[in-house]
Every structure is written in C-alpha cells, then in structure tokens.
Amino acid sequence: MSPHKQKTSRRLTLSALAIIGGLFCSGAASAQQQINYTPEYDAAFKAMLSDPGNLDKTFAFASEAIKAGDLEGAVAALERMLFINPNLPRIQLELGALYFRLGSFEAARAYFLTVKDDPNAPAEVKSKVDAFLAEIDNRQKRHKWSGSLFAGIRWQSNANTASADGVVSVQGVASTLDSQFTQKRDWNAFAALSVKHTYQMDPAQPDTWDTSVTIFGSRQMRQETVDVTLGEITTGPSLKIFPGNDYDLTFRPYGLITYVAINDVRDFFAPGAGASLSATLDPLTLAELTTEWRDKRYRDSFKSPTKSDRDGIERALRARIVRVINQDLSLNLGGSLTKQETQADSQGNFEYAWTFGAAWNFDSLIDGTMPRWTLIGSVTRAFTPYETPDATINANVTRFDKDWRFSLTQAVPLNKDWTAIAMLARTIRTSSLPNYQYTNNALTLGVSYRF
Template identity: 30%
Template sequence: MNTTALRQGVVLACLAVAGCGFAVSANAQGTGEAASASASQAVESRRDALFAAMLTDPSNLDIAFEYATLSAQLGDFEAAIGTLERMLIYAPNLPRIQLELGVLYYRIGATEMARSYLEAAEVSTAPPEVRERVATFLAQVDRQDRRFLVSGTAYAGIRYQSNATAAPGEDVIAINGVPVRLDQNARAQADGNLFGLADIHMTYDLKNQYDLIEANLVTYGSVFFDVERLNLGLVEAQLGPSFGFGRFGFAQTRLGVYGIAGATGLDQALYTTTYGAGAVLRTAFAEGVLFETRNEFRAANYNDSPAYPTVRLQTGQEYSSLNNLTVSLSPQVLMQTVVTGRRVDARAGFKSYGELGASLRGTYFFYMPEFGPLAADAPWNASLAVGGLLRRFDDPDVLINAAASEKDEAAWIEAGISAPLQRGFSAFFTAQYTRQWSNYDTRDYDNAVFTFGLSRRF
C-alpha cells in the first residue's frame, strides 16, 4: 500500500468511527424508546389500579401519594397536584406533601405557587432530608425568578507542543519539484505557553415562559516562551434572541439567532476583525439524547504585519456548520459525536478551501475518595476522543506547487482526565497527537500537545 492510500485510509477510518457514533446513538435511542414504552405501560396499569383504590378509600394517604408519584412520572402534573392538594385536607401542613407540591408547581412554571409551598415546608418541623431538598428547590425558584443570569467557565494552564509552529520537521522539502533546505525558523519548533480562557453566557428572560435574549462572550490569550510571533489574543461576542418551542408542544427545543463580532491579535498586532451572523437549534430527541446544530456566516478581514506580511490574501467570507449529537448511555458513560463543515472564500484562490471533519468522544464519570484538595461530592471524568479532517483548496499556490492545489488529510487522538477540587475548581490534563498529511511539503507535519490546567464554573 502506498503512503497516500495509507494516510487517506487512516483519515477515512476516523471519519467512519465518528459516523458510527451517530449510528450507535440512533440504535441506543431506538432501544431506549422500546424499553421506555414497556415501562410506561406498566406504570399506567399500576396508576389505574391506584385510582380505583382511591375512590373506595379516599383518606388512605399511602395510596394517594403513590398515585401522585406515578402521575408525575408519566407527566400528568395536574393529576399529581390535584391529588396532593386533596391529601392536605386529611393531613394539613405535612412537610413532605408541601415539598412535592412545590416541586410540581416549579416544574410547570408556576413559581409563585411553588415558592409558597416550599416556604411552608421550610418553616415546618421537617426532617433534615426534606429541608435539604426544600433549600435546593427554593434556590432554583430564586434563580428562575431572576431575569438576568450569568454563567460560564474559566480556564488557565500551561501547554507544551512538540511542533508549535505546525511546520515540517524535515530539513529539505520540495518546492515546485526542487529540493529546498529550510532554515531553522521555517522548521518544526517545540515550545510551551501559558494560556487563559473565559467562556461567559448571559441570558435575559422575556418572561413569556419561552423566549430569552442570549449573549456569549469568549476571550482567550496565550503567551509562548520562545516563539513570540505565536502570542495570541482573541475576543468574540454573540448576541441575539432565543425562541422556545414550548408554545408548540416541544418543551425541549429552542432556536436562537445571533450576530457575531470579534477580533484577534497575533504577535502584538491586530490580525483579524470579524462580523457575521448565526443560528443554533437545540433539541432533545429522547431522554438523554441531545442534538445541536450551529450554522454561521463570518466576514473576516486580515491585516498584514511585519511577522505576517501576506495574510491579507485570506480576507473573505466563511460559512461553517457544527452538528453535535450527545447520548447518555448510562449515568457513568456519555458519548458525543461532532460533524463539522466549513467553506472559506478568500481573496486569493489558493487560500480558499472546503473542509469536512468528524470526531467521536467517550467520557466516563466516576467518584474517588476525598483527599487533600480533592472534592468527594463531584465526579471525576476520563475521556478518549478520535477525529479526522479532509481539506481541499481551490487553486494551486504557484510558489509551492504550480501544478496542483493543496490537499490535506489529518487525524488526531486525545485522552484526558479531570479531577474535581474544593470550592468548585477542577484540575485537568490532556494529551493529544495530531498527524497531517499534505501534497504540499510545507503543510505536512505532526504535533504532540500536553496540557495541564485549572478550571472553574460560575
């Protein structure tokens, strides 16, 4: 087998594995739906028997409570609420009934009624476990009542790359068929860097039970130890309305549209400015099966600088699509499949390209004993991911290969682990290896990346 066939086989295998992730997800969904239907029938039969028993013995609180519990399990919240409120006639101020009523009213969006029942349970002589649940749901009601919410994650750490410049490791490469010896600055260079990232999400509730104004702000910065021309700063903001489909009976579906604005600095100079628009659709096919598709348009303006004197040729438009299917196979195992597509129309044809990528990630959650700064009440997670990429450029770069346009294939594998720390922090470590094959020797390289850092959700 020749080298070209081998590398294409590796990339296609990675893409096929990711595609299999969608197939496995669909099969898991079908199996889950069949099991769910059978379980629902059994619950419905039991509920019918309990309803008949309530008619003959309306003061039996055990029967009524089980009927209310099964009704809530089947999504018949009105029947559950009605049954629990009748129970209060026979057992006034019973903390457990007040708690369950508060939870049910919260689930149907009636926050004022939820608050009244939860506060009543809170002031009663409830057992400690009931008081703990009351406090949890009161905090959620308080959060839901606030119209403006901010959440996000911050990361900081150190990263080492065996080929930070993504350059060929060979001393001699072919340029238009002629062997050329590269100087040190044009060859692969190992380096490390310090980095920081903040991903902030803001929502403003329009108080019509469905719609929001959403905003996202991403900032990133990295400082390299040796190759200073790679020092990077980035900021991007997204803002727009998000529409809930609950009004149409699809409570787990939401569509958002937004504008995009951003800028990137490289080597202490303005590298790009961007603006654009996007749309994102999120939905739950079934319990534990989530799908998101995000499609965006960006207009990018590149600025020449002493370190990057020809990047203005990349100025143009970009169209991208990201499709993410997440399936919870069990409380411990999560599978995520991502398929991406991108089209870049740059000022120069040899900078314009189309790209297709796919990845498959599995994550396993587990608990470890508390030790030192480690937290015992949050799970660790270990992950393994593989991915592949195909990229094709429109025109040849006559300075590199006048006879053929650039064709790239890449494959990567990554393993990582995250440990929960006290005060909401986590420590993480990832190791990744990427191999890119190209018919342009200047773009044929490999890179090993090791990252250690801390993160915190807020």
C-alpha cells in the same frame, strides 16, 4: 517570508479554539434523565400498591423512585402522602425540591412557602427552604449572568507546527528549513474567560436574548512568535418554536464579531452572523444544526506582506447529535462543512470533517461522596482540499490536507464550582505538500471555575 510562516496563524487559531471548545466547555452533553428501573424500585412499587394507606411504604417507594430517576413518580407518591396526612413539613420540603429539579418553580415555591409558614417545621428544614427560595428568585430574574474561567499550562511537542521533517517546497524546489523554523517543543500558560448574559424578554414566555463574550490568551515560554489572543462576542434571541411541544425546538439567530492576534499583532478581524436550531428528539437524544458566516479581514505586516490574500468569506455548517446511553455513558457524533473564499484562489479551501466522542461518568477514585468524575474522548477526521496551486510553493501541486485529531480529557470536580482538568491531544496532518505536514502532541493541565 518563509513558506512555513504562511500557515502558522491559521493553525494557532485552531489550536486556541480547540482549547476553548474542548476544555472550557464541559464536553459531556446533557439530556433528560433516564429512568433506571431497578429490582428495588419494582419491589417498593409492588409493596406500595399492596398497602396504599401505609405511609412508610409510600415513602420507601418515593425514595427508590428518586434514585431511579423517576421524579414524576416520586412526586405522585409524596403528594398522596400529603393527601393522607397534610402535616408533614419534611415531605413538603422534598416535594418542593423535586418540583425545583423538574423546573416547575412556582409549584416548588408554593410547597416551600407552606413549610416556611408552618410554626411546627424544624429549623433545619426552614433553613433549606430559604436556600431554595433564594435560588428560585435568582433563576426567575429577567437578567441572569453566568460564566467560566479556565486557566492552566500546556506543553506541545511541536508548538510552532513546523513541517514534520524540516523539508519544504519553494517554487517547486525542495528546500531545508532554517533551524529557527523547524519543530520546537515549548510550554505556554493560557486562560479562557467566557461570560454569558441572558435577558428574559417576557417573564411569561421562555424566549430570551443571549449575549456571550469569550476571551482567550496564551503566552509561550520561548516561541513568542506564536502567542495567541482571541476575542469573540455573539448576541441574539433564543426563541422557542411551538412552546410546550415534545421536541423542545429552539431557534437562535445571532450576530458575531471575532478578533485574533498572533504575537500581539492582529491576524484577522471578522464580523459575521449565524443561526442554530436544536431539538430534543426523545428524552435521551439531543440534535443541533448550526450555520455561520464570517467576513475575514486579515492584516498585512512587514513579516507577512501577503496575509490579505486570505481576505474573504467563510461559510460553515455544523451538525451534531448526542445520545445518553445511561447515567454513565453518552455518545456524540458530529460533522462540519466549511468553505473559505479568499482573494487569492490558492488560499481558498473547503474543509469537511466528522467527529465522534464519548463521555463516561464514574464515581470519584478519591472519595465516593464527591461529585462523579468524567472522562471524555474524541476523534476527528478532516479533509481540506484547496482550490488552485500556490506558485510560490509548487505551481503543479494543489494543496490537500488530511488531519487526524485525537483528545482524551479527564475532568475531576473539586466542588460545585471548581474542576481540575487534564487533557492529552495528538494531531497528525498529512498533505500533498511537505510544507504543511506535521505532528503535534499536547498535554494540558488546568482548573475551571464556573460562576
């Protein structure tokens, strides 16, 4: 078996996961909305205080408060308007909408039902109320389904991740790869489907049981030996720790099963488990810690008779923190440690990596009334030292890989469900062994549908 083939399946699996993680997910982590105290907001607030009985000034302040993100301030102003004049169905509709945005569905429902029962409420107002009530009923169901489908095409300058110069080491002797194993450009078509089921265990409590299924597949135009199929299922409870606390602590233990096939032949099967702890450190900062354990079981084949040498336990620890700077910019810093134990010591390794990312939201360049566009950039630095030398490659040199991974993603919402996505990516790997050095550039174009 070619030394190059020994490394192909792991790289392809990482490539598939990168598409799912980097594109299929939004990438721009959210946090609670920031209040932007504009001069207009301050002026409207002062005008309202100077004439508290003037409904026009109170409504003007509420409008500026909504624009600034001060939803609680807008609620207080509008409720004071109803105290002065209870017969204002449009104000009741606005209050219901604000409570809906704040997640207080029962308070929102109360206002909407008041409008619905008002014979003097305009027809267009009642129509909006019906839509809100239907959405509240949907969100309060004990069984909820959601998901995404992302599909497109991808071009790579080095689709088979071959060594950079075509020269490899075989038992310590430099050898030139056969042309079929050298760097190849190629296109592929891919699709990633994710479906999530959430079960509200107790309607009066925030705890849920969440199950997610992810399926990914890519098919190359020419390099069929690197076609990838991946499936994963996770299931477990999502538990609020001390509900109502300022940090919104959530603990989620879960079980998982992962299946990966290369060229329609099983690469590995891995049952496992994990747990995550997330917290809102302040209204603009989210932190998350995740640990996972997998029992990877590889399958030998005629072309890869020693693949089971990589059988073993994989343990991973990941941490990330997301900070919203303002309504346009958010930053993301993460790190990971991954320990791979294997049957053959030469295949065992320990990867440590860090990632820095930023998401910039800006007005549509086509139509200012359309949803805002998002540009996401990230850079990852990873180091992977192996345990012992592999005698089939070089008995005197232990493998040590160093990676740079760059990506730039542009997300263009077409409407509330569909998003067009373009991504540029570059991976640069240097290694103590020439077999594993490579560079790959990739362009991905696709569309995402959320349901």
